[in-house]
Amino acid sequence: MAKLTEEYTEPKSEALLFGSYVHSWLDDSLEEFKESNPDIFSTRGASKGQLKANYQLGDEMIRVLKSDPFVMMALEGEKEVIMTGELFGAPWKIRMDVYNPQYGRFADLKTVKGIYEKYWHQEYGYCSFVEAYGYITQMAVYTEIESQNREGDWLENFIVAISKQDPPDKAVITVDHVSLNLELEEIQAKMERIKSVKYDGEQPESCGKCEYCRKKKMVTTVLDYRELIG
Template sequence: MICNYELTAENYHDRMANDLFWSVSQFKEFDRCEAMGLASVRGLYRREETDALLIGSYVDAYFSGELGQFIEEHRDVMFSKRGGGLLAKFQRADDMIQAVTKQPLMMDYLAGEKQVIQTAELFGVPWKIKMDVYRPGERIVDLKCVKDFGDLWDDSFGGRRSWVEFWGYDIQGAVYQRVVEAVTGKKLPFYLVAVTKEKIPDVAVIQIPQHILDAAAGLVEAKIERFDLIKSGDVEPRRCEKCEYCRQTKKLVEPVVYEIEEAE
C-alpha cells in the first residue's frame, strides 16, 4: 500500500490525513480503547483541552517556533484581557521554559530542524510522523512536558510503569526511528528532552535504549493489523467501558451482579 498524499503542516492533522495514515497518537488511542480510537479518527471524539494540556502545548509551541500562532489560537483561553500576559494558572509554562532554557544540554538537544514530517510504510500500513527536532544522520528528539517523573498506575498493564512507558514514548521512539530509517536508510537514536509541570520543574535528557525501542516496535507489529481492520470498518472495535468516550456513550441494558475481584 503506497500513499502519495502529500502531508504539510496545514493538513497534517486533517481528517483525510488521519484516515490515510497511522500516527503514534492514533495507535496509542486504539491501544487504550479501540472504540475511543476509532471515534477519534472519525472526528466523533476529541480529548478535552485541560489546563495541564494547554501548559504543555504552550511550552511545545515556544520551542518549536510556533508561539505566535499558538497565542493567536488561544488568546481567549490563556491570556488576560487587560495586559495580554499569561493568566496566573498558566504561568507555570514560563517557569518550565526557563528551566529548559538555562540548561545548555537541553538547548543543544532542541537545536535542529523543527516539526519535520515524514511518511513511510511500516508493519504493512502507512504512517505519518512529525518530529519535534530532527538532526539528519544524527538523532531524533522529542520535547515532553509531564506532571512529574514518578511512576504511574496502568490499569491495562496491571501495575505501575515508568512515565516513559505509561505515555507510550517508547512506542513513539520506535515508530519515529523506523520511519526515518525507511526514508533515509539511517537508524538514529531517539531522545526525550523532558520538563515537569512541578512548582520547581525537574528536567532531563533521556535516551531510550535500542532494546526498549525494539520491544515497543514488536508490540506495534503485534497489534496494528487488528487496529487497521477496525479503522477500515472491517472489524468491530471493543469498548473498554472505562474511558471518557465509553462513559459518554454508555448504554446500560441490565443490572450487573457485584463481584469482588480476586487478587491474582
Template structure:
C-alpha cells in the same frame, strides 16, 4: 496515491484517515470504539489546558515565529477579567519557567538544536504512517522529543504487568520513540536509525528537567508490540471488524446504557 502532508493539514481528519500515527495507534490500543468515533469526527475530548500548555512550550522552543503564531491563535491563555485581565494565566506563567529551565540549561539547549517539527511519512508493517518529529538533527545522529510532565519521577502502577513504571512507559513513549526512529530511517533510506532522546521538563513550582535515552532492546520490543497489534487496529479502522469498547474511558461512559449488575461485579481484579 499518498496524501501530501503540510503543517496545515497534518492533524486533519483526512490525514488521520489516510495515515496511521503513534497517537492514533495508542487511541485504538486503549479503546477501539472511542478511537474510531474520534477518527470519524463523532467524538472529541476537546483541547484541554494540559495539551495547550504543552503546545505553548513546544512553540516557544520551536522559535519566535511559531510562538507568536501560537499566542495569536490562543487568546484563552490570557486572563479575561479581574485585576489580571490581559495577563498570562498562572499556569502559562509557570510554562515560561519551564521554557527557561530547558533553554538555559546547556545540554538541554544542545539537544533541542536541529530542524523543528519535521513531518516524516513512511510505510511500516505494510501501513502508511505519519509522524512529526519535534527536533531532528541528522548531522548529530539524533532526534529529540520535548515532553512536559507533571513530575519526571512519578510512578504509575501497571496492573497487567504487576509492576511500577515511569511516565515514559505509562504514556507509551517507548512506542513513539521506536516508531519514529524506524519511520525516519525508512524515509531517508538509511541502514542505522538515529538515536532518540526525550527532553522532559516538569510542571512543578520549580521545574525539573532530564534528558532521557533509550536502548535498542526497548525500541525493538516496542516495534514488535506495534507489529502484533496493528493488523487488528487496521481491520477495525477500515470497517472490517466491529470496534470493542473498553467500558472505562470518557467515550464509553458517555455512550453506555445502564444495566443491572451484581454488586460483586463492581470490583475489578487488583
C-alpha cells in the same frame, strides 16, 4: 475510531494547553499560539496580556529549559519535521519535534507531572511516565520511519522532559534499541486487529473510562470491588 470518523472531538484540557504552550516556544510559534488561545491570557488590569495564574508555570518551564546548555543541545535541530513510511502493511506518519541527522539524533519534548514519579498502567502496573503514556511506542515508530526515509541506521532518540512542578525538573532520556525492537514486535502482533477495525469494519472495543466511552457507556454487569483498580 470516533475521532477518525469525526464523531468525537477531544476537548482542550489544561494539561494539553500547557504542553502546547511550551511546544509553541520550541517551534517558534508562540505568538500564533497566543492568538489561537486567548482564554489562557489575562485581559484586564496590570496583568493584561500575561498568562493567567494557573498557566504561569509555563513561562518558568520555558526559562528552565533555555537556561540548561545540555537540554538546549538536545533540542538543537530542525523543528516539526514530518515523514511518512510503511510498517507492517499500513501507512504511518510521524512528526519529530526536533530532527538533527547531522549529529545522529532526534528529540521529542514532553511536559509531565513528575519525571521520577510512578504512574499506573493497566498492563504494566506502576511504571515510569515513558511507559505509561506510550512513549516507547512513539520512539520505536519514529526511529524506524526516519531510518526508512534516510535509508540508514537508527538515530539516537531523546525524550526531553520538563515537569510541571515548582520549580520544574528536567531530564534528557533515551530508549535503548532492545526496548525499541520489542515494541516494534508488539506493534506488529497487534496490527492485524488494528487494520481490521480501521479498514474492514470490525468493531472496536470500549475502554469504558475515557470521556467518549463514558458518554456511550451502558452498565451490563455487577463489578467486584477488586476490579475497580484493574
